[in-house]
Amino acid sequence: MIKRGLRARVSNWIRKQCRSGSFRLNAEEELAYRDLREFVRKLEKEGELTRIRTEVDPNLEITEVTQRVMRAKGPALFFEKPRGSRVPLLVNTFGSVRRMCLAFEVGALDEVAGRIRGFLDMQSPQGWGRFFLRR
Numbered sequence: 001m002i003k004r005g006l007r008a009r010v011s012n013w014i015r016k017q018c019r020s021g022s023f024r025l026n027a028e029e030e031l032a033y034r035d036l037r038e039f040v041r042k043l044e045k046e047g048e049l050t051r052i053r054t055e056v057d058p059n060l061e062i063t064e065v066t067q068r069v070m071r072a073k074g075p076a077l078f079f080e081k082p083r084g085s086r087v088p089l090l091v092n093t094f095g096s097v098r099r100m101c102l103a104f105e106v107g108a109l110d111e112v113a114g115r116i117r118g119f120l121d122m123q124s125p126q127g128w129g130r131f132f133l134r135r
Helices: 004-020 036-045 061-071 097-104 110-120 129-133
Strands: 049-056 076-082 089-091
Touching (some): 049 061, 061 089, 097 110
Antiparallel strands (some): 076 089
16 A cells, blocks of 8 residues: 555646646647547448447347347447446447548548557656655
C-alpha cells in the first residue's frame, strides 16, 4: 500500500501538471470519439449497425441472434430492450476490420501500429523519481 504522504505528493504533483496544461492532449492526439454514443452514431451512419427495438431475452435469444449475425459477417447489433434490464446492449462492435478502422479513424489497421510504437517509445516524465526517493 502506498504511504499517505507519498500519495498526497503524487496527487499534488498531478494537479499542478493538469493546471499547467502538461497533461492535455495536443491536436495530433485528440480522441476519435467523445463517447460511445458518438461512435454508435458513426456506425449507424456507415451502415455498420443494426438496431433491434423489440424486447429480447438475454439468456438465449441475444446469444443466438449474435452468433448468426457474426457467422454471416454482419453488422454490430444494438439491442435496445434486453428483457430484465434498463440498459441497452451493444455487441459485435469491433467484429470486422472496417469497424475497427472506424473506431481508430484510420484507413487501415497498419496505421495503428505507428501509434502504438509511439506509446511504447514514450519517456517517463522527469521528476517522478523524487517522489519515490523521499521518505
